[in-house]
Amino acid sequence: MTRVGYPPAMQQFRRENHGAVELLRDQMRDWNSFTLFIGAGLSRPFGYRLWGEFLRNVAESRPGLWLKVRPHMKSDLSKVAQVLEDQLGVTSFRRAVANEFKENGKLRSFTQSVYPALAVLPDLVNGPVITTNLDHVLEHVFAAMNRPFSRVVWGERAQEIIKNPFMAGGNLIKFHGDYTDPAAWVLTTHQYNAMYGKPDELESIMASDDELKQWPLPHLLSLVTYARPLFFIGCSLRQDRTLDVLDRLASNDRANPHVALLERPSTAEELDQRRHALDPHGILPIWYPLDQHGCVAGFLQYLRSQKPRHQR
Incomplete structure (x- = not known):
């Protein structure tokens, strides 16, 4: 595999990004890797x-x-x-x-040359992949790259992973369901409350192992993050219930620090606000320039080239 250089457009932030990048590289060297958490930003090219x-x-x-x-x-x-x-x-x-x-037609016509950021994903992990997306982008991409998921789970089927976390490797875990199964969606307030607990109950839920086990998604997230950090790609990481759970896990020292590939805000004030918003969740940012989304593919290709030779 050809060695790929650090994306030129991100060089200006290289020192600032160093700690988070090293965390990802360390995880790859240890074979433990990280858990990809893929957001809607990577589905957008498909319409x-x-x-x-x-x-x-x-x-x-x-x-x-x-x-x-x-x-x-x-x-x-x-x-x-x-x-x-x-x-x-x-x-x-x-x-x-x-x-x-x-x-849709765009999804069925996937090629790695047209969607390079997605094409790199299967080479980055040896563990589970998490998404809150309902679409089938990841299923198509991993299959097209000859790395199909061993299982795709959501809703009740995700309970199998809670019972045996070691089964998570090679799985796609769809936290909020799949478009084909409306009964398993987690989209509305009532659905969030049923799966995460009510917002004012979350602190007590996360404080007790016995209580935590009663709530499917907080429990599953705690198990998935226990051994591996999350690597967020294509996620806005604005406040939502999933981040609230990460906040409690970080405050309870129950999870590794996480990493997110994000657009860097354009002003110092916005940058400071963004850092302060991410810190309670235990998330370290890797910044790329505003609106330069081509950097996502470039950075992922660079990261893939950093894998130890025996893992490529």
Whole structure:
């Protein structure tokens, strides 16, 4: 495998990124690797909108709905989804979601030359991959690169991993479900509360092992993060219930530090705010320049070339 240099556009942040990059390299050298946590940003090239964009489009197409959900768009998308489901009806809302994230022609025409960032992913890990995406982008990409997942699990099937965490290797764990199975989705406030517990209950849930075991997604996240750090790619990492769980795990010293590949804010004030927002969750950023998303593929190719020779 050819040695790949550090992306030129990221050189200006190389010293700032050093600690997080070394953490990833150390994990690869130890064979333990890291757990990829893939967000909606990596599905966007296939025509799938970000979750907030989709919800806004649905709300704006119905008179009066946008005014009801607009106050929650930046603070709580599960509340937006709940209002839309309540107003449109369960069947109509589910149909809209499934139509948005179903397989499409772009997905079926995947090639590594057109989507280089995705093509690198199968070479980076020897453990599980986590996503909150409902689409089938990762399934198609890993299969096209001759590294199909041994299993794709969500909902009740994820309980098998809770019972035996050593089974997680080679699996795709879809935290919030799959577009084909609406009954397992975790999108609305009611669904989040059923799987994560209510926000005001989370501190007590995370404080006790016995209590934690009663809540599927916090328990699963605690198990997955116990042995390996998470590496977030294509994630906005704005406040949500998943990050709240990571916050509690970090404060309880129950998880490794994590790493995220993120756009660097353009102003010093925004950068300081972003750092302070990530720190309680135990997340170290690796910055790339604003709007230069080609750096994602470049950095992942660089990281792959850093794997020990016997692992390539």
